[in-house]
Amino acid sequence: MQSSAYGASLAGGAFDVGAFVKQPQTILRCLSWLFSIVVFATITAEGYTNAQSKQEIQCIFNENDSACSYGVGVGVLAFLACVVFLVLDAYFPQISNAKERKFIVMGDLIFSALWTFLWFVCFCVLANQWSKTAENPAIPGDAARAIVAFSFFSVFTWGILSYFAYARYRQGVSEFDQEYRDPVHDHGTYPPAQYAGSSGPTGYQQSPFPQSTQEQPGEYQPPTY
Numbered sequence: 001m002q003s004s005a006y007g008a009s010l011a012g013g014a015f016d017v018g019a020f021v022k023q024p025q026t027i028l029r030c031l032s033w034l035f036s037i038v039v040f041a042t043i044t045a046e047g048y049t050n051a052q053s054k055q056e057i058q059c060i061f062n063e064n065d066s067a068c069s070y071g072v073g074v075g076v077l078a079f080l081a082c083v084v085f086l087v088l089d090a091y092f093p094q095i096s097n098a099k100e101r102k103f104i105v106m107g108d109l110i111f112s113a114l115w116t117f118l119w120f121v122c123f124c125v126l127a128n129q130w131s132k133t134a135e136n137p138a139i140p141g142d143a144a145r146a147i148v149a150f151s152f153f154s155v156f157t158w159g160i161l162s163y164f165a166y167a168r169y170r171q172g173v174s175e176f177d178q179e180y181r182d183p184v185h186d187h188g189t190y191p192p193a194q195y196a197g198s199s200g201p202t203g204y205q206q207s208p209f210p211q212s213t214q215e216q217p218g219e220y221q222p223p224t225y
Helices: 017-022 024-046 065-094 098-131 141-179
Strands: 048-050 057-059
Touching (some): 024 048, 057 065, 065 098
């Protein structure tokens, strides 16, 4: 019997809060959650400023509103995803259906890999736009550099989360391959069939018809009335 499925014990055990908090995956999700807050909250609070020659509010990253909007969008979705996956990680050991566990792990893997890429794009875009931004005393440089830095940190946290999700997926696949055995090819479950007329092993049963009653070639047996 298998004692785990997709990196977690089988359903029925008590939830250990201390062990859950100490898991590397939980720590990484909390860090990713914190980094996403820093990015989108800083952009929302200090990412827009009034230009000296214009009255409307402009993004501090080279007055490119798309860069600020992209950072806010990626950060907010990352924030929500961290909350959802933290809840799923806590509930994961209580799920008894292996297919449901597989779907959760695959969703975690796909989302983490996708957000690793999106954070990398966010870092490249913000860093590029910041390098092109003209010096302006009204622009909060520390806030802009913090946004770029935490976008860069998020690439690593989400990348490691992708690795953990892939490891859990591979572990679940290997456990399934080891536990599942095809009955057609499983010779250890059923004894080999015995065939009449073959040179079978010990325990071969003779024919129920005695040899004396069988007709021999060339002999005529009169009918019995």
